[in-house]
Amino acid sequence: MGDIDYQAIELEYKPAQGASHHGIVVVGGGPVGLSMALDLALHGQKVVVIDDDHRLSTGSRAICFAKRTLDIWDRLGAGERMVRKGISWNVGRVYFKDKEVWNFDLLPEPGHRRPAFINLQQYYCEGYLYEQAAAHPGIELxxxxxxVAAQERDGLVALTVETPDGSYAMTADWLIACDGARSPIRKMIGQESRGRSFRDRFLIADIKTQADYPHERWFWFDPPFHPNQSVLLHSQPDNVWRVDFQLGWDADPAEEIKPEKVAARIRALLGPEAEFELEWVSVYTFACERMEKFRHGRILFAGDAAHRVSPFGARGANSGVQDTDNLAWKLDLVVRGLAPESLLDSYASEREQAADENILHSSRATDFITPKSEISLLFRNTTLRLARDYEFARKLVNSGRLSLxxxxxxxxxxTADADDFSPALPLGAVAPDGPLRVAGNAAWWLGQLDGRFTVAVFCPTALPDPGLLHELAGLQGGPLRVKVVLVLGAGVAGPAPDGLASVQDHDAVLAGRYDARDGACYLIRPDQHIAARWRKPDKRRILGALQQAAGLPPQEAS
Incomplete structure (x- = not known):
């Protein structure tokens, strides 16, 4: 059976029916909006998604999806399908003129379920998420x-929605705007994004060809086939290749997208005899900018609606999906009355910090790729010449610091560390993955972190004291749906006592990555970020950290 042509399918229009009030409304049915809806629905929330289009994206658009995004989509039930269809890659190569000056491996160690990146056309990505969402009973698309209108009023968000059958009014307890870089919702509430626009133009050409290049990222600075500019080459499924040509600010977009002009550039790269067909062509400029605040009362912004970056480093769609990962569990706790609304302020602050990091890296990459002065050009070219032989220069080469x-x-x-742990894994980082066994079967650690708070107790050589095990068993379940897992070394017998779940860290990969000796304990948030850890835990400290991670004041700890 062949692939569905997701660019051609028409999404079914249905008039609004039933209640005019809903708990959560998501505006925007792209990768970010659909990921948001799926995450909320998996937490048990009912979600309505509205979108003004009736088709999925056309053209490849975003193609490069990072390991972290794949880990999130695994939890949402779509990751395996993405990876099976996508082109997996870890290696990147950088060229200056006609010589390779450096190459890098983004996943140099074994023991990870997912590659550093896959390349997958956005229409596949949207199609898979759409099918997943359409099959979920908690999601209405x-x-x-x-x-066409949105405002917060009397503790609700009031919306006016236009359809082919006319307009209707609806209200929501919470509105999540995932409606893209031009975000109409942002404009409706009088907000804007601020940042830096770049005076340069780039040509994207997706071509279909039988080229036998390896599945790697190739970036050229000042190549002989496109002098004084840069070129980026990626592979995609279905024998499609993405080529980005830097054009310069003075290029005429209408002229540059003419098929004969694009074909001439492609043949300069691939050779005069190359056979290919153009699948999608676009000329773009870009900016690095964000909203000042991602939360405005009961309206929250995610993805390009909240922030956008230049395409170098694949930080756009990836950071948007990571927004959903941060917000969904927090909004779920607030809606269920288990956390104060102030917990949502941590979504804004954490993801504003992430946006600033992405903007900084993207801006630096763009300045390196497109130097705007003779001194900047001299610095860049000297760095590239030195990078062939000197490690310090390779660290300065910036063809796009790829998304992390x-x-x-x-x-x-x-909860601040009271004990010493390896600085290689800072508090607040994403929990590392690793291979393990569950009931004798091969599995992955992140697959055990299923959207609940998880207390992981490491037992490389021996189980903890029975009294602690009994205390840990008492943490399980409850309103916050806490899960306790013992991570057992190869020689430690299971199953765990008191009904606690256990996994076997048979090769001690997890113990190494978590700097874990017997008794080490980690509290991991529903979005798989580390909230607290101890060398010698007790129930009181774990409960206190759990309350803090849920945004609750300490006196509410039980």
């Missing part, structure tokens, strides 16, 4: 429903 998840090291939800 409304295509060709366009939000942010560590929320300064988060108000963290």
């Amino acid at each position: 409304r295509w060709r429903h366009k939000a 998840p942010s560590a929320y090291t300064g988060s108000s939800l963290n």
Whole structure:
């Protein structure tokens, strides 16, 4: 059976029916909005998604999805399908003129379920998420429903929505705007994004060809086939290749997208005899900018609606999906009355920090790729020449620092370390993955972190004291749905006592990555970030850290 042509399918329009009030409304049915809806629904929330379009994206658009995003999509049930279809890659190569000056491996160690990146056309990504969302009973998808007015009023968000059958009014307890870089919702409430626009133009050409290049990221500075500019080459599924050509600010977009002009550039790269067909062509400029605040009362912003960056480093769609990972569990706790609304302020502060990191890296990459002065050009070219032979120069080469998840090291939800742990894994970082066995079967650690708070107790050589095990068993379940897992070394017998779950760290990979000796304990948030850890835990300290991670005042600890 062949692949569905997701660019061609028309999404079914249905008139609004039933109640006019909803708990959570998501505006925008792209990768970020659909990921948000899926995450909320998996926490048990009912979600309405409205989108003014009736098709998925056309053209490849975003193609590069990072390991962290794949880990999130694994939890949402879509990751495996993405990876099976996508092109996995870890290696990047950098060229200056006609010589390779450096190459790098983004996943140099074994023992991870997912590659550093996959390349996958956005229409596949959206199609898989759409099918996942459409099959979930907690999600209502409304295509060709366009939000034309939104305001917070009397503790609710009031919306006016236009459809082919006319307009209707609806209200929501919470509105999440995932409606893209031009975000109509942002404009409706009088907000804007601020930042820096770059005076340069780039041509994207997706071509279909039988080229046999390896699945790597190739970046050229000043190549002989496109002098004084840069070129980026990626592979995609279905024998599609993405080529980005830097054009310069003075290029005429209307002229540059003419097929004969694009074909001439492609042949200069691939050779005069190359056979290919153009699948999608676009000329773009870009900016690095964000909203000042991602939360405005009961309206929250995620993805490009909140922040956007230049495409170098694949930080756009990836950071948007990581927004959803941060927000969904917090909003779920607030809606269920288990956390104060102030918990949502931590979404804003944590993801504003992440946006600033992405903007900084993207801006630096853009300045290196497109130097705007003779001194900047001299610095760049000298760095590239030295990079062939000197390690210090390779660290300065910047063809786009590729997307990595942010560590929320300064988060108000963290409980400060009282014990020494390896600085390689800071408090607030994403929990590392690793291979393990569950009931004798091969599995992965992140697969055990299923959207609940997890207390992980490491037992490389021996189980903890029976009294502590009994205390840990008492932590399980409850309103916050806490899960306790013992991570057993290869020689430690299971199953765990008192009904506690256990996994086997058979090769001690997890013990190494978590700097864990017997008794080490980690509290991991529902979004898989580390909230607290101890060498010798007790129930009181774990409960206190759990309350803090849920945004609750200490006196509410039980």
